[in-house]
Amino acid sequence: MRWVAKALLDYMLDDARKGGLRIVPVCPFVRKQYARHPEWADLFTTAPGENP
Numbered sequence: 001m002r003w004v005a006k007a008l009l010d011y012m013l014d015d016a017r018k019g020g021l022r023i024v025p026v027c028p029f030v031r032k033q034y035a036r037h038p039e040w041a042d043l044f045t046t047a048p049g050e051n052p
Contacts, residue, residue: 005029016043024052 025031038048
């Protein structure tokens, strides 16, 4: 099931990039992945590891 969450996250990141959107990381899985990928910081409303 984890691959489904990863596929959805990849789609969300791509959609945010294309649409100029910013993500509020409410989902624990998204927050954990974001903490591992600080290079995504331009797509999120918080710093890596920070709660929204």
